[in-house]
Amino acid sequence: MIKPTPRRERERQQHIRHILDVAESIFAKEGFFRATMRQIAQKAEFALGTIYSYFGSKRQLYEKVIETKVNKLVDSVTKEMAETPSVQGKLEKFIHTKMTFLHKNLFFLRLYLAEVDVPRLDISHSLPKKVHEKYDSMLCVLTDVIWRGIQKGVFKPMDARVVTKALDGLTNALALSWLNSAEAHPSLETDINTITELFLNGALVHQEPTQNSNDRKEICNES
Amino acid sequence: MIKPTPRRERERQQHIRHILDVAESIFAKEGFFRATMRQIAQKAEFALGTIYSYFGSKRQLYEKVIETKVNKLVDSVTKEMAETPSVQGKLEKFIHTKMTFLHKNLFFLRLYLAEVDVPRLDISHSLPKKVHEKYDSMLCVLTDVIWRGIQKGVFKPMDARVVTKALDGLTNALALSWLNSAEAHPSLETDINTITELFLNGALVHQEPTQNSNDRKEICNES
DNA sequence: CTATAATTGGAATGATGGTTCTAATATTGA
């Protein structure tokens, strides 16, 4: 019951962050069930008991890993969207920010896809509500944007919920492709442009796209 | 080394199919790791040893479940596409057939998403090559269709590979939403239409998409 | 320096569940 030294406390936080990082990489590589606490302890260079003293159980550790990252993702996406006024701009921000985040967190991407994108299999049905609520809050913002776009006549009249899922799925699908193809970075910007264009204007060739025609050029003159 | 009676043999096949069905439902509900062979044996009303005599191991059983269904999916999708002449028609067939199949196989859908859509986590990296090859063959057909569409000037010049992933992901994402929302059937046709429209024409409102598309042709003939 | 509290390491525990084995049981051909 004594005061914990500031330094001591700082180290503690340091350790926690370090363990979370290691756990993330192992969970991402092995999945929840194959990953063992020993493995994590070993790679983190702590003893088993230490891990358990920081996080109560394997599941808690796992949940913490996911929760931390999902929060970061959602926060940055919603922040970017909030800072942009136009409907179309918000949509572009959504695509851009989300994909950039996933691109910078390829390790995490596996967990994300397995747990957030394809929930309710294996363990995920017991992911803390917090995580799902957080993620859903982001989707709600997106739905709202689309809905307002429809009201304003910028978007066609479609079911905003369905469109939200489609856009969310579209971004996930492309991010997923980064995992499988072993290429390095190059695809990020290209993929963002492709998706944005595809989502806004579709695959068919048109005469005069009323709103924006600027990014079409970009798509064509490279690759 | 004796002749297996025809009836006997028929029963055997019957048993195998029955076990596969049961296994599918359990794997889908629990995931590979949580599902136990005892559980499957019990629900299938066979003894453990019997299951092992039919399929060698848990993993083999699991792989058989997935392989069987993926084959059916891919076969029906490619067949439908082959029977349709026009590029746009083939695309619509892809969306329609794939989504209808997944809609009719909601149980399987979980496994499908976890193993085929988000591979390499957990067990999937050891899914038999056969399965991935089969699935990829379907995607190749799709890529080829898109590529030809671009050549003909029906589609904008985009990276056909990326568009393939996008379309595949789009359909997966919508199918996924059926799992989460507990609604019954109604969304299938609506979702198919929404996706098709979205993919072909995008979300933005356009003026008058007239037929003429020759002016873009020259851009395409690289790649 | 010493007593007290916090941290750490890793062996010991216990449960779970895949796989194997053997003893029934049923089927077949004669």
Place this chain on the structure above:
DNA sequence: TCAATATTAGAACCATCATTCCAATTATAG
């Protein structure tokens, strides 16, 4: 009906972890 064979049942075996525990170590305060 009877031996030979195939099938089934489920108990027993065994390896693999998550988790707990306690002894050893280290830090803190006076």
